[in-house]
Amino acid sequence: MTLEILFVTGDGAYYPSIDACTGYLENMGYRCRRTALEDVDFAQDLSRTVIWQIMGFFPRPLPPGRAAVIHEFRSRSVGRFGVAKDIGKRFLLPKPDYRLFQTGYLEKTFNRRDTVPFGILGLGVPEYLDPRAGRAEALFDFGYVGQISDERKTPDMLDAFIAKYGHGRSLCMIGPVRDGIDSRYASQTNIRFLGKLPQRDALETVRRCKIGLCYFPYHMPHAMQPPTKLYEYAAMGMRIWANDSPGNVQAIREFGINAYVSKRFAFPDFEVLEAQPDNSAFDPGVLHWKSIIDRSGIVEFLRAVERTVPAPRGMA
Known part of the structure; x- marks a missing residue:
């Protein structure tokens, strides 16, 4: 025994x-x-x-x-x-x-x-994530996986996204939705709220996005924590946009993750993000x-x- x-x-x-x-x-x-x-x-x-x-x-x-x-x-x-x-x-x-x-x-x-x-x-991250896996045709321009709530400042990110791209770029939001955020953005038809999905389904969906969004709040305790989504995007070889929260910046440096890092919510032109290096050469073994x-x-x-x-x- x-x-x-x-x-x-x-x-x-x-x-x-x-x-x-x-x-x-x-x-x-x-x-x-x-x-x-x-x-x-x-x-x-x-x-x-x-x-x-x-x-x-x-x-x-x-x-x-x-x-x-x-x-x-x-x-x-x-x-x-x-x-x-x-x-x-x-x-x-x-x-x-x-x-x-x-x-x-x-x-x-x-x-x-x-x-x-x-x-x-x-x-x-799960060991089935592999940046060398084939990439299917993109379903969305941007994808986000994580909690969607006022406490996580999700509306600030969405407002900045809309201010930069309007209705011109598509975004899927995957994760539990709180505080009626999906209803508040119902008129923004280019933003799709898919709700909470099983982990494999969530990751397979975000893999079919051109850019992974890695926003994390600046307030404690989140500020000093690396978000799992950053590791998942890197392990799938994706291009990444990240804000400059301390946890994001530390993890990007520590593991050599390729990411476009913006001050707070400063989204660049989409063509700038498309031109950024992806993480297809990233070794996910260190994160398994x-x-x-x-x-x-x-x-x-x-x-x-x-x-x-x-x-x-x-x-x-």
């Missing part, structure tokens, strides 16, 4: 890292499941269970008798008391056995500089989840834990 990895979240949010790690670790023989924090029975035998917690502000004591506890930090806090929550997450949470951070920026924000080992588990997980050090940590936990009763 091998270790069980119990992914614990405090909300119903979608975490691609959980899906990616589940698939990877199950292939190695670990048993994985996900549950909400309130549904964890801390009275059960946890001697061969690793509690892998996606961290909000949960300062409860760690369960006794567990094999190990991992704290994974994917974002800074939002809302009126976000800064206070982040201070609490850094100094009031109990010490786990391993910490994971989505970015180096989050590591600097939340790591206590104590003796707890840590790794960076960044964003990744397997590489991301391997670089995090989490596999070595789990193997070390497995060597120290007691055998199940009757198997000693």
